[in-house]
Amino acid sequence: MKSNLIGYIKRKSLLYKTAVEYGDYTINHIQGCSHGCIYPCYAMLMARRFGKVATYEEWLRPKIVENAVELLTKEIPRHKTKIKFVHFCFSTDPFMYGYKEIEELSVKLIKMLNEAHIKCTALTKGCLPVELARLSDDNEFGITLVSLDEKFREKNEPFSASYKERIGCLYKLHKSGIKTWVSIEPYPTPNIIQQDFDDILNAISFVDKIIFGKMNYNAMVSKYAGYKEYFNLLSEKVINFCRKNNKIYHIKEGTITK
Numbered sequence: 001m002k003s004n005l006i007g008y009i010k011r012k013s014l015l016y017k018t019a020v021e022y023g024d025y026t027i028n029h030i031q032g033c034s035h036g037c038i039y040p041c042y043a044m045l046m047a048r049r050f051g052k053v054a055t056y057e058e059w060l061r062p063k064i065v066e067n068a069v070e071l072l073t074k075e076i077p078r079h080k081t082k083i084k085f086v087h088f089c090f091s092t093d094p095f096m097y098g099y100k101e102i103e104e105l106s107v108k109l110i111k112m113l114n115e116a117h118i119k120c121t122a123l124t125k126g127c128l129p130v131e132l133a134r135l136s137d138d139n140e141f142g143i144t145l146v147s148l149d150e151k152f153r154e155k156n157e158p159f160s161a162s163y164k165e166r167i168g169c170l171y172k173l174h175k176s177g178i179k180t181w182v183s184i185e186p187y188p189t190p191n192i193i194q195q196d197f198d199d200i201l202n203a204i205s206f207v208d209k210i211i212f213g214k215m216n217y218n219a220m221v222s223k224y225a226g227y228k229e230y231f232n233l234l235s236e237k238v239i240n241f242c243r244k245n246n247k248i249y250h251i252k253e254g255t256i257t258k
């Protein structure tokens with residue numbers, strides 16, 4: 001059923017190899033993102049640069065790739081032997097908050113890939129649905145979490161799921177035996193928000209993996225005296241926390257500097 005809240009586009013291809021540092025293959029079956037992050041969102045900057053959307057308001061109105069299932073059916077056999085895993089998504093959010101139709105399509109595409117024995121990972125600022133626990137045990141599902149302060153979220157990730165709901169959905173998957181992770185990125189400096197980093201680590205202490213990265217493309221970061229040392233210190237905290245608690249970690253390129 002087509003919703004009048006979203007638009008539809010057709011694409012010629014779907015699966016592609018990404019150059020993103022922790023990626024392999026990826027899929028972007030939606031254009032735009034209703035979460036409307038203002039850090040700014042790199043995906044929106046790129047979409048504007050390449051003329052896919054003209055304004056922030058247009059970015060907020062997601063468009064579903066209506067031939068996504070058809071494309072994936074053709075592309076899985078073609079790429080299958082080269083794929084280690086498929087990430088959902090680097091240029092949009094696969095579980096946009098309040099968009100059931102997007103959620104259903106994302107689950108369907110993950111299921112198709114799993115049936116071809118391809119592992120999937122996903123990252124969201126929405127709520128991960130519990131149906132994901134019925135798919136392959138190899139999958140890994142994550143949320144982005146850079147604060148626990150709802151005022152910060154309302155200002156910077158205005159239409160995303162609340163932090164409490166986001167963590168709650170992830171915890172349910174963890175309790176169902178699914179591998180979970182958190183991306184603490186793009187992490188802000190104290191002149192953007194004063195907060196206790198340990199509180200964030202403790203709130204997600206159940207996850208299997210943590211990715212940490214500094215905030216980019218925001219002029220406020222370099223205005224914070226000692227921002228390089230600040231990110232070095234937090235990276236070290238993440239590494240120590242993960243080593244102590246037996247978790248996998250990844251510190252994004254450029255976050256630790258000499």
Ligand code: SF4
Pocket residue numbers: 033034035036037041042043044091092093125
């Ligand atoms: S959730 Fe991700 S893709 Fe969506 S607006 Fe925020 S940063 Fe951009």
